[in-house]
Amino acid sequence: MDQQAMRNFESMCIQNEAPFCVAACPLHVDVRGMNKAIQSGDLAGAAAIYRKSVPFPEFLSRVCNAPCENTCRLAEIGEGISIRAIENALITTCPAPVSSQRLPQKKQTVAVMGDTLDCLTAAHDLRRKGYNVVMFSQAAAGLTQSNRIPDAADFELIMDRLLALGVKVEPESQPGSLDRDRFSAFYFASESFESEINPETRMTNQEGVFSGGAAQEQWVESMADGRRAAISIDRFIQRVSLTASREKEGVYHSKLFTSLVDIAPSKSMLKNQPKAAMDSVIAEADRCILCECMECAKACEYIRYYNGSPRDYIRQIYNNLSICTGLRQKNRMINSCAVCGQCEAICPEGLPFQQVIQTARETMVETRKMPPSAFAFALDDLAFSNSDRFKLTRAPAGADHCKKAFFPGCQLPASSPAVTERLFDWLNVNLAEPVGLMLRCCGAIAEWAGDQDAMQDSMNDLRADWQALGEPELILSCPTCQKMINAYLPQIRTVSIWQYLAQHDSFAGIADQIPDQIFAIHDPCSAGLQPETRELVRTLAEKTGLKISELPYNGETATCCSYGGNMWNSNPELSRATVASRISDAPEDYLTYCAMCRDFFRKGGKSSWHLLDLLFNREEMMAGTAPQAPDYSQRHENRWRIKRNLLERVWNETMSDKEILSGYTLIISEAVRKQMEERMILVEDLKLILKQALESGVYMTNQQTGTHLAHATPSVVTYWVEYIPRGSEIEIVNAYSHRMFIKETP
Amino acid sequence: MMAQYVDENDFQGWHCAKCDSDLELKEVVVSYMEGSFPVELPVCKVCGQVFIPESLAIRKMNEIEREMEDK
Incomplete structure (x- = not known):
């Protein structure tokens, strides 16, 4: 991912876009930040946020025409927030802190001609930037009353503030000609200048002469004119571009998306209440929904887990990939995503964040920076398959x-x-011609691990096997296999088992035998782009008579069970959180059509079923309680056993495979087995170690406990097994492993 | 300085079955990825068979492995 690609992806995430009220405010008062501070009880902090953006807060908070209020999203469903009233209450209640800030001091002087609000703002901002400012105004010099600021007390307060900042005042209102020797730039009151004014910079067609444009009593707009001109004058004096990077000054359109789906309509607490009690002000700020997008985070546990937005993550990933020396602290974050694409389907801008993750993983593998342990257990599972x-x-x-x-x-x-x-047998009975068999992995595990070479090797091998069978149509039961084969071997005609099962009448009404209940359908993430499969599954479920309901985040926005992306391997803690989140979406038993979704939910304690359970394993469903999911060791054994069974039963062949540790039975308690599962240690790993220890006689004994301890390194992981031998039985007491290699020398 | 993660208490009672010999703390080289370093570990006085206690494997070694993987 180069820097340009990173920026392109980053710009698609709109989470950092301004709330609509802020974008609509000519001065960009951080209304959201202000309301958030009130919500957390920090009134002084809220007032400080307002004061930071507004030059004369006591005045503006009373008179502002509040263009922000027209854009409040709450107005679409009820009444918008009374923002100005909140601001005024804050400024009235919380006095300005005494500023001890020293101003920078520059040598140039700017002339401000007039005393309209834009002039006063320009004088204020320029002085704060360190310029000497001379205001030319009869009223400012105290010779006349201001006819610009209606209330004399307001004008006096503003002038006190400017004089305290060090603004100088001279009584002439209009000098005959521009004194360019004395002044580096000039600002003219908005109505005094008739020549053309550039709206972006506020510079007139005379070099170094600036002016406002807002009409009288457009108070906040006038302030924004003065502020914009002060920025331009600073740039003009510094001799830098007047126009660069000014797109987001003044009022602009924000791209932020904020969903109102779960928001209840409410009414303003402050409408028509000139002197509202602070309680009402706080209650009004409490109504603010603090507009943000985070649509992906509402659905995805991974995005929530790392406490940021895809925008933050994209930058972190880019930086992580760019590190030459030092720790790559975001490796685990990169390797924890399910790469399911749910976020892209949900994102209002369609940011394909999973592509960023996938590319990052592939880059890490190519540059040999992929942590070897990240996906090792999953890749071993592929190798086993x-x-x-x-x-x-x-x-x-x-x-x-x-x-x-x-x-x-x-x-x-x-x-x-x-x-x-049973499904294989059903196909052979019900399809017009006999059906062959391909048992293997589709290569998705390697793809998720970013290992394109391993994925391609698996695909090439799959293609060769398929060709050897005479290029048959492949009947698939797994949506991930379907996705992978369609993507990488498009020449293979694939059909999902649901195509055949849904047409068959023998399943009609079979759900009558199941205890009366509703099942919530969970779409596997890989079926997100397979609308036909999703439809067929529902058609078949209904045909059986099963009562089904829909879960949130189904279909195109389906949630991954944490098997995707090998998340379960790289980040077990997040995997458990992902499962916990998904299974809390509905109280009903879940019905799905992916073996891993079903098993991960069962592991999380949710009674979940595969639609094939209903068709081919009704006894379990009739009993009402889902059995436990098999552990990793059983998953290996089941695969080995099905191959052996089918070879014997269908092809009359005996599998030549030998038992690793013949003559011994391992006794493993549930607690030890659970710990082995968490440590990703298989029973067959233990058997290898024990075999070696029994053959070589190399092991240790504990004279106090009577246990034995053996270790070996069959490939890259060193396994340790503590056990008690009892004749032909071996009781396993403990097992652990490490990847560091120990050089043992006599 | 050589790293020391194991003390006498961690291998109390353990004994090499093959040599019928006690263990002693000795310098052993451990390696992972491109790095290797010496560390003091309990080994059989006769054959050099190493003993890694569970606590060392699942905590410190795991931590160092992760750090080296992220380098």
Whole structure:
């Protein structure tokens, strides 16, 4: 990702856009910040926010025509916030702090001709920038009354403030000619100058001569003119561009999106109350919804987890990728996203944040900066699925080729081997011709890990296997497999199992056997771009008679269960939080059509079902309580077992695979097994270590507890297993691992 | 200075089964990615078999691994 790409992505996130009230204020008073301060009880802080943007707050807070109020989003559903009344109450209640700030001092002098509000503002701002300011005004010199500021007391207060700042006053109102020797620039009251004025810079067609344009009593607009001119005069004197980067000065259109969906209409507490009690003012500020976008964060636990917006994250990711020496502190953040694309579907601007994450991961792999442990366990799972322990490519028994082959993916067989077998049998019975089989991983795990080479290797292997079968149509049960194969092997004709199952009449009414309840449908994230599959699943569920309801964030904006992007591997804590958030969306049992969604929800304690459970494993659903999800070791064993079963049953072949540790049974308590799951240690890892210890006799014993301890490094991880041998049984007491390599020398 | 993460209490009672020998703290080289450094660990006095206590593996070693991965 180069800097330009980063900026393009960053600019699509509108979270940092100004609230509408702020963009509509010519002086950009931070109304949201002010109301937020009131909401947190900091009235003085709120007043300080107003004073920071407004030169003469006592005056403006009383007379401002408040263009901000017309843009308040709350006005669309009820009454907008009475912003000016809040400001006035704050300024009246909280006195200005005594300023001890020393002004910068510049040598140039600016002439301000007149005493309109824009002149007074220009004088104020220029003086604060350090220029010497001389005001030419009869009224300012005390010779006449101001006919510009209606209340003499107001004018006096403003002049006191300017004189205290060091503004000088001279009585002539109009010098005959511009004294360019004495003055570096000139500001003229808005109505005194008739020549053309550039609205962006307020410079007239005379070099160094500036003027306002707002009409009398357009108070805040007049102030903005004076302020804009003061900025231009400063730039003019400094000899820098008068026009660069001024797009967001004055009133502009904000791109911010703020949803009003969950906001109840309310009425102003301050309308027509000239002297409101502070309680009402606070109640009014409390109504402010502090406009922001964060639509993605409402849906995505990952975005919430890192306490920022995609805009912040994009910059952090770019910086992380650019680090040459030092710690890349955002690696984990980059590797924790589910890369599901939900945020893009929700984002009002369609920011494809998952693309930024995906590119970052690929860059990390290419530049060898990907932490080896980030996705190691998931990549090992891919390797297992594509090894002899699971991988199988077979035409129907007695045939070399087939026109259709079932491709259940890696996780349906891992979590529901019996359902997978029954589905395969169903296809063979109900389809016109015999169906072949491809057991393996589609490569999604490698893609999520940013490892394009590994993904491509897996795809090439898949293509070769498919070709060996005679290029059959692949019947897919996993939406992720479908997404991957369609993206990388478009020459393969794919069809989802739902296409066949939904047309079949034998499932009509079968849900009558299920206890009467409603199931909330959860769309897997990879089905977000598969409207046909989503439709078929609902058609079939209804056909069975199942009563279903819809969850928030379904369909195109579907929520990932945390399997996507290998989040479960790289950030288990976030994975648990993601699951907890999703399963709290509805009290009903969930119904889905992705094995991992079902299992992650079950792990989180939610009774969840795969639609295939209803079709092929009704006994469990009839019992009413979902069983526990298999752990990682069982998921391996289930895959190995289904391959062995099908080879024997369908093809009459015996699997040559040998048991790693024959002659011994491992006894593992539930508590130890749970800890192994958290530490991502498999039973087969333990068997490898024990086998080596039993064969070599190299292990340790604890003379106090009687336990043994063995360790080995089968590939890159060193596993330690503490155990108690009891004849042919071995009781596992503890298991842990590390990746650091220990050089053992006698 | 050589890192010391294990003290006598951490390997009390442990004994090398193969050599029937006690353990002693000794310098061992550990490596990860492109880095390696010496650390004092309990090893069998005879064959050099190393003992890593669980607490060391799941805390300090894990922490150092992560730091080295992010370098």
